[in-house]
Amino acid sequence: MRGTGVGEFDLIARYFTRPVRRAALGVGDDCALLAPRPGMQIAVSSDMLVEGRHFLATVPPERLGHKALAVNLSDLAACGAEPLAFTLAISMPRVDAAFLGPLADGLWQLADAHGIELVGGDTTAGPLNLCITVFGEVPAGQALLRSGAGVGDDVWVSGTLGDARLALEVFRGRVALSADDFERVRLAMERPQPRVALGRALRGVASSAIDLSDGLVGDLGHVLRRSGVGAVVDVDALPCSEILRDQGTELRHECLLAGGDDYELLFTAPAGARSAVAAAAALAGVPVTRCGHIEAGSSLSIVDGAGRPLDARWRAFDHFA
């Protein structure tokens, strides 16, 4: 890690240095040191958040700190890994305590809730950019992968989908909501709750898993490609808030199927494992909903509650589109 000059060191010390308990060495040397337990693999994921692309300039810094870590924890959740540690690299135009203080607060609050430690990183001047890399621990051979979906498996999702996208449409001026409803969907966008406990509980139960970051159609597509299977999903079975339920059909479908930023888990499990799935969900305290099944082939069909295929084509959000 780089640390360069007194100003930057003060900054790191003030907001981002805490003693580590589980890591062998934390912030302050060239490297941090993790000490994996015997038989454990280290799960690693890295996400970069850019203003205007992953968050709006209007986001309160505390929520941005929360979200930057949450989207990474969501990747660990999808693998069934237990969070251990993370690094944080920030580029920002200037050192601004009014921004950094609440950013750090939001980050630490979520980190503490998951017992995850900041072990290193980097700070530099430049356009606002946050890059977090997370480390988790998972028993060798037990990680949930995208590649395990089998023909006949159920398709499940956790929580509710689409509210984050609905909030984005309010910001874009396409939708108007009451102040209360807007605040509720805005929380879904700005303070997603990574499903870490659910992912862990699904080890040995789910056959595949992915976190929903880009929208159900795109993310399920990754599972299908990796697993070499197809699927049918019932859009009317997808769980959504009452606020989204009250919107028009087209907007609702768009938010549910191609919303993005949900950070719920999408997973598959054999039909014989339904009670085990229910037990895992109860243990984690997260509702789960069965919304489709895996078929032979390679296509993804979206149908309504009556089994009729939807006309519209839903594609995943492409950062370069």
Add this chain to the structure above:
Amino acid sequence: MRGTGVGEFDLIARYFTRPVRRAALGVGDDCALLAPRPGMQIAVSSDMLVEGRHFLATVPPERLGHKALAVNLSDLAACGAEPLAFTLAISMPRVDAAFLGPLADGLWQLADAHGIELVGGDTTAGPLNLCITVFGEVPAGQALLRSGAGVGDDVWVSGTLGDARLALEVFRGRVALSADDFERVRLAMERPQPRVALGRALRGVASSAIDLSDGLVGDLGHVLRRSGVGAVVDVDALPCSEILRDQGTELRHECLLAGGDDYELLFTAPAGARSAVAAAAALAGVPVTRCGHIEAGSSLSIVDGAGRPLDARWRAFDHFA
């Protein structure tokens, strides 16, 4: 890790996906999986490179790819860790094959030279920014730290110092060099060679180590603070190229003491270990030079070859200064 839409996936697949040999799982799932060997700790470091701050717009993309990984490998070298894997997160204004192709070439060339695997990452649209996180393996308890310097130890540096800063001064128009000399110092700036083999060979020999990224005075200061000691360094003993030796005294001192971007190792070792240091350097094929010693106290004195203290105050480069 996030992967979002077809364009981005094509990009990742084309330039940044290769089968892994040592990691348990590479690019393509929510997380990568590392399988540490028993008794090993995982060394982690994360560096973010921003245009105009860590590299100039004039840098050839191949050299930028090299440097982005090199500065991270240099952190592993300073810990005596063996490189295992890395993640790469890139933000860039647009997908540009003329940029990405050579960037990837430079990155892979250095990665292959060190047997390190790309296991994951992120790509997004935004201002150019590269964030690499590296993972290395080091036997538990054997990592080189900043905190181990002892009174009476020698202070050593590897290679030569100051050429990268000299090149920067050419770009800034402060210094003029012949085309040949400019190309040589520019290579020091744009293609630093991380001292991985030397760091590994110094395990059990050096009492402390750090990589020189911000200039000798600033980086040695970190070692002194962490170790609770002071030091005397002889500026005339610091190794430099003939090109830098031909410059005026003030510029030479500035480049040697506060140059930055050297990516050489600065380390301490007991005076009784001089032959062991020489053996480690010979094993690694990297020249090392003794340039000072550790004293009691907390001050860093820079003296010339006759033992006279230098007048000027040298401070480390501060990214926010």
